[in-house]
Amino acid sequence: MSSPTLKIHDASLSFGARRLWSHLNLLVEPGEFVAVLGANGSGKTSLLRVILGEQRLTSGTVAIAGRPARRGSGEIGYVPQQRRVDPLTPLRARDLVGLGLDGHRWGIGWPNPGRRRRIDALLDRVGAAGYADRPVGLLSGGEQQRVRIAQALVAGPRLLLCDEPLLSLDPQSQSATTALVDQSRRTGDTAVLFVTHEINPVLPYADRVLYLAGGQFRAGTVDEVLNSSTLSEMYRTPVEVIRSHGRILVAGLPEMSGHEGHETNYALGAP
Numbered sequence: 001m002s003s004p005t006l007k008i009h010d011a012s013l014s015f016g017a018r019r020l021w022s023h024l025n026l027l028v029e030p031g032e033f034v035a036v037l038g039a040n041g042s043g044k045t046s047l048l049r050v051i052l053g054e055q056r057l058t059s060g061t062v063a064i065a066g067r068p069a070r071r072g073s074g075e076i077g078y079v080p081q082q083r084r085v086d087p088l089t090p091l092r093a094r095d096l097v098g099l100g101l102d103g104h105r106w107g108i109g110w111p112n113p114g115r116r117r118r119i120d121a122l123l124d125r126v127g128a129a130g131y132a133d134r135p136v137g138l139l140s141g142g143e144q145q146r147v148r149i150a151q152a153l154v155a156g157p158r159l160l161l162c163d164e165p166l167l168s169l170d171p172q173s174q175s176a177t178t179a180l181v182d183q184s185r186r187t188g189d190t191a192v193l194f195v196t197h198e199i200n201p202v203l204p205y206a207d208r209v210l211y212l213a214g215g216q217f218r219a220g221t222v223d224e225v226l227n228s229s230t231l232s233e234m235y236r237t238p239v240e241v242i243r244s245h246g247r248i249l250v251a252g253l254p255e256m257s258g259h260e261g262h263e264t265n266y267a268l269g270a271p
């Protein structure tokens with residue numbers, strides 16, 4: 001039997017006396033879309049860093065396609081937390097995508113027809129072919145996000161990690177970005193871990209949800225995790241999950257202080 005794309009087994013992560021999460025178990029199969037939700041500071045980005053081999057677990061194991069997590073794994077595509085690219089950056093959209101193929105080497109890859117075809121195919125697939133030769137810093141936030149997703153996918157990863165890819169995008173670009181990631185997992189069988197505070201744009205696509213809060217986690221279908229009793233239990237205070245016209249609204253999330261972060265009323269976001 002083949003290995004799952006991602007297997008996290010009995011994993012715990014602490015920084016000093018502070019425990020982010022413990023005894024975390026998660027299996028992600030090819031093509032699965034898992035939304036990673038939770039309070040600010042609950043350890044979502046740290047989880048991605050563990051999978052990327054950039055952060056050691058306190059205990060437990062993490063394997064990608066049966067092999068231990070390691071830095072620079074070609075099995076993983078990564079869309080880091082969004083920062084606008086400086087308008088003066090002298091890179092075209094196609095150069096940024098090319099970095100996904102050979103960015104670990106010094107300089108921009110040597111042109112060759114195969115490399116170019118692959119980059120063009122990815123730009124086309126994400127709907128960015130029309131601005132392939134434009135400086136990436138002059139593209140809109142949504143356009144830059146398409147190019148970043150193309151960069152993360154160009155090497156054909158088994159696992160795509162997206163860290164808040166919807167941040168500062170307008171509702172239309174949020175929907176387009178999630179649809180694009182969804183299309184990639186369907187056509188390429190790429191498994192997806194999608195960290196977001198904006199639950200509603202991912203609701204149509206998420207097979208499962210991993211929710212982190214207060215040092216705990218819950219994993220399951222949207223219905224199993226995003227309900228009043230589960231979230232009230234995790235936050236140890238009454239939290240109400242309201243469903244209306246296919247959207248989810250979460251009311252009563254506690255204001256968290258210090259390292260726990262602050263209120264995450266993500267459900268009030270985009271349509």
Ligand SMILES: Nc1ncnc2c1ncn2[C@@H]1O[C@H](COP(=O)(O)OP(=O)(O)OP(=O)(O)O)[C@@H](O)[C@H]1O
Pocket residue numbers: 015020038039040041042043044045046047259260261
């Ligand atoms: N290397 C480190 N050393 C010490 N503390 C760290 C380290 N990395 C992260 N932390 C702390 O761990 C906590 C979790 O951080 P992380 O970025 O994983 O949270 P998050 O859930 O992604 O938060 P947000 O939703 O606000 O982006 C934070 O309080 C952060 O300061």
